Amino acid sequence: MKKNETISNLQIRNLLITTVIGVGILALPNQMVTILDNDGWIPIILGGLLVIPFAVMLDRVYKLYPDKNIYQIGREVYGKLIFNIFMIIILMYFVIQDAYVARIFAEVVKAYLLETTPTEIIIITILLVSAYLARCEIQVLGRVATLVYIILITLVGFLVLISLPDADPTNMLPVFNADFKKLPSAITGALFSYAGYEVVFIAYSSSDDKNNILKYIIRGLLVVIGIYLIVFVITLSLFGIDQIKRELWPTIAIANEVDLPGYFLENLEGIVLALWVVVVYSTLGPLLFAASRIFLNIFTTKSHDFFVLLLIPIIYVISILPVNVVEVYEKFGKVLNYFIAVSIIGIPAILFIGALVKKRRSKA
Amino acid sequence: MKKLLVLLLISSLMLTSGCWDSREIEQRLFVTAIAVDINEEVQEGNVNRLIVTYKYPNINTIGKNSDGGHINFTLSVPASGISQASTAFMGEAPFPFYFKHLKVIIFSKELLEHEELVRHILDELNRSPQINKRARIAVTEGKARDVLKVTAGQEYRTEGGIYQVLRSNKFTNRFTVKSLTDLITDFDVAGVTIVPRISIVSGKFVVSGGCILKNYKFLAWVDQNHNRAINIMNGIIGLENIDTIYNGTLLSYAVTRGYSRKKVTFDDGITVRFDIKLEGYLQGYNISQKNQVYDEKTLEDIENNIEEELEKKILETRKFLDEIGAPLFGVGEHMSKFHPKMWKQVKDNWQEMMPEVKFQLNINVNIRRTGLTK
Numbered sequence: 111m112k113k114n115e116t117i118s119n120l121q122i123r124n125l126l127i128t129t130v131i132g133v134g135i136l137a138l139p140n141q142m143v144t145i146l147d148n149d150g151w152i153p154i155i156l157g158g159l160l161v162i163p164f165a166v167m168l169d170r171v172y173k174l175y176p177d178k179n180i181y182q183i184g185r186e187v188y189g190k191l192i193f194n195i196f197m198i199i200i201l202m203y204f205v206i207q208d209a210y211v212a213r214i215f216a217e218v219v220k221a222y223l224l225e226t227t228p229t230e231i232i233i234i235t236i237l238l239v240s241a242y243l244a245r246c247e248i249q250v251l252g253r254v255a256t257l258v259y260i261i262l263i264t265l266v267g268f269l270v271l272i273s274l275p276d277a278d279p280t281n282m283l284p285v286f287n288a289d290f291k292k293l294p295s296a297i298t299g300a301l302f303s304y305a306g307y308e309v310v311f312i313a314y315s316s317s318d319d320k321n322n323i324l325k326y327i328i329r330g331l332l333v334v335i336g337i338y339l340i341v342f343v344i345t346l347s348l349f350g351i352d353q354i355k356r357e358l359w360p361t362i363a364i365a366n367e368v369d370l371p372g373y374f375l376e377n378l379e380g381i382v383l384a385l386w387v388v389v390v391y392s393t394l395g396p397l398l399f400a401a402s403r404i405f406l407n408i409f410t411t412k413s414h415d416f417f418v419l420l421l422i423p424i425i426y427v428i429s430i431l432p433v434n435v436v437e438v439y440e441k442f443g444k445v446l447n448y449f450i451a452v453s454i455i456g457i458p459a460i461l462f463i464g465a466l467v468k469k470r471r472s473k474a
Numbered sequence: 475m476k477k478l479l480v481l482l483l484i485s486s487l488m489l490t491s492g493c494w495d496s497r498e499i500e501q502r503l504f505v506t507a508i509a510v511d512i513n514e515e516v517q518e519g520n521v522n523r524l525i526v527t528y529k530y531p532n533i534n535t536i537g538k539n540s541d542g543g544h545i546n547f548t549l550s551v552p553a554s555g556i557s558q559a560s561t562a563f564m565g566e567a568p569f570p571f572y573f574k575h576l577k578v579i580i581f582s583k584e585l586l587e588h589e590e591l592v593r594h595i596l597d598e599l600n601r602s603p604q605i606n607k608r609a610r611i612a613v614t615e616g617k618a619r620d621v622l623k624v625t626a627g628q629e630y631r632t633e634g635g636i637y638q639v640l641r642s643n644k645f646t647n648r649f650t651v652k653s654l655t656d657l658i659t660d661f662d663v664a665g666v667t668i669v670p671r672i673s674i675v676s677g678k679f680v681v682s683g684g685c686i687l688k689n690y691k692f693l694a695w696v697d698q699n700h701n702r703a704i705n706i707m708n709g710i711i712g713l714e715n716i717d718t719i720y721n722g723t724l725l726s727y728a729v730t731r732g733y734s735r736k737k738v739t740f741d742d743g744i745t746v747r748f749d750i751k752l753e754g755y756l757q758g759y760n761i762s763q764k765n766q767v768y769d770e771k772t773l774e775d776i777e778n779n780i781e782e783e784l785e786k787k788i789l790e791t792r793k794f795l796d797e798i799g800a801p802l803f804g805v806g807e808h809m810s811k812f813h814p815k816m817w818k819q820v821k822d823n824w825q826e827m828m829p830e831v832k833f834q835l836n837i838n839v840n841i842r843r844t845g846l847t848k
Contacts, residue, residue: 221603222603276608276655280811281811283812284810284811287814287815349655349659350659350662350663351662352659352662352663353655353658353659353662356600363607366603366605366606366607366608367607367608367655368606368608369608369641369653379603
């Protein structure tokens with residue numbers, strides 16, 4: 111890698127936040143409330159905190175092998191063949207995740223904005239735009255993330271603002287009244303909302319200040335937890351528990367709940383979705399970038415942009431496989447969950463243990 | 475070359491403004507109100523059991539160059555559902571309908587006697603991404619379509635008069651404002667809800683009192699006095715007048731603000747304490763030299779008088795609600811939030827238990843001002 115290809119830790123933090131927050135935020139309140147009723151905020155916090163140890167492991171691995179990127183470390187620890195198999199699993203994960211995000215994006219946009227536009231067109235359009243971003247280098251991604259971060263905060267602020275007049279905070283009650291035997295399954299559910307933080311695996315080696323990066327990663331995760339919590343609280347206090355269980359995408363549904371004076375200023379889902387589209391874009395782009403980077407390292411080519419274009423048709427085909435929205439969430443989502451578990455927990459743990467063992471041995 | 479292309483692309487955006495889904499704004503009919511009636515002539519096996527009426531503004535009468543004519547149009551058609559009607563209308567309406575500006579939905583009482591139809595309509599409205607969930611609901615005794623037809627010519631432009639009245643409880647307590655979400659949530663939480671009643675009196679619409687619905691079905695009408703008591707108990711307190719007889723003469727008290735809080739205790743059965751606090755001023759009494767109210771003792775006396783009057787009204791309303799089996803004071807909801815364990819035990823036979831629940835009314839009326847005279 112060239113010397114000037116570094117990004118700041120702040121950009122890595124923003125990259126983490128904008129990649130993690132994407133389509134999951136729409137359905138999260140519904141999923142949590144369905145499992146744990148009013149106490150759905152607990153797994154959101156715990157799920158997010160659970161990711162932190164793995165981020166720490168990753169940081170340790172990088173500290174053990176300074177000045178190397180994740181592929182070089184992996185190969186050194188496990189050998190080329192085994193690590194390439196790992197990489198292919200992660201690659202599949204990124205591809206499936208991208209397809210999943212693109213499909214849900216298309217479903218939401220079709221439901222709220224473009225009723226007569228075919229789903230295929232919506233998917234292809236967003237994929238091509240993301241491809242444009244993914245073909246760039248990591249610094250560009252970092253800059254886009256910083257830009258989108260502001261938009262994301264605006265979006266959350268806007269949602270809070272429009273839900274305030276009709277929100278009833280007592281809908282949060284009763285607290286600590288749910289069946290806590292279901293907590294583990296709720297935490298696993300919440301954990302999947304933190305998928306996408308793996309981009310820091312790749313961004314890590316480009317950081318300009320590797321000593322402090324962990325602090326920024328943890329801060330990024332805390333921001334994500336905070337945003338998820340805000341969204342959970344406003345949707346719950348606006349809709350109440352029973353209605354939220356019915357809503358497929360409670361977060362966007364907030365836009366249908368506003369009552370402003372005047373007649374033609376009421377189409378707020380347009381504004382909300384316009385902001386949200388950018389947020390999804392900044393999820394798809396980095397994921398696509400990560401996938402093509404893996405290709406680059408497997409085939410050891412000079413540039414990754416060719417692979418981006420190669421991946422687009424594959425992602426497109428996977429994304430149109432589910433026949434309806436139920437299948438997207440129930441089947442597609444389930445398959446994806448296994449990959450997410452491997453990617454969030456498996457890879458950092460395996461790398462960490464492997465690297466630790468290897469270092470000990472070489473010392474002895 | 476590249477710059478030119480970008481410039482061309484950007485400037486082409488200007489040509490697309492104003493349209494959505496490749497349709498110009500004037501080629502859409504913005505439905506502002508919907509009325510749903512029962513289709514009486516329907517035969518067995520026909521799914522078109524409703525008569526759906528849309529009201530939409532005449533876009534041509536808006537703006538400086540308006541050419542007069544009808545301000546609003548109404549269209550009625552037998553249909554199976556609310557959105558299904560819009561395809562049925564395509565034979566007579568020039569453009570497709572658009573629901574994002576829907577403000578008012580009016581149901582007829584007859585319709586509300588069919589639980590399965592109500593459930594169907596509510597589900598359809600709740601499911602649609604097109605419909606603003608803050609649309610206001612009202613119920614009418616006669617035909618719902620008549621309400622829209624009568625008011626079609628009176629409405630000021632697109633700002634619906636009905637909507638303006640149904641918009642909030644800020645200036646009146648004689649009915650309880652209910653949006654679609656509120657309605658659905660009420661059914662979820664308590665199974666009972668109250669919706670404003672709209673009626674036609676000498677060619678004009680009047681909103682007063684309410685209609686109690688229970689389990690997606692019509693239960694009873696309530697007059698505005700009962701409705702006001704229900705609102706006060708639930709803490710919905712807008713500008714309001716309370717009339718009472720003090721020393722043999724009429725006295726009116728204007729409420730400017732207030733609150734109502736509940737506290738449930740379980741020492742000896744279930745006891746609910748309502749702390750109701752009203753603030754306001756003396757609106758009118760009796761002009762004479764001796765009937766001055768300008769001393770603390772008299773004011774306190776008047777306050778007590780109003781408190782008693784209010785308590786009497788509230789207890790009357792409670793008796794009425796217990797008789798028809800409609801727990802509308804929000805006690806169940808309060809218990810489910812603040813005493814979830816107790817609520818679990820009682821929620822299955824809550825309705826039978828309701829008359830046994832003890833009410834402790836702690837009403838506190840304050841006369842802060844007496845107006846310009848003593």
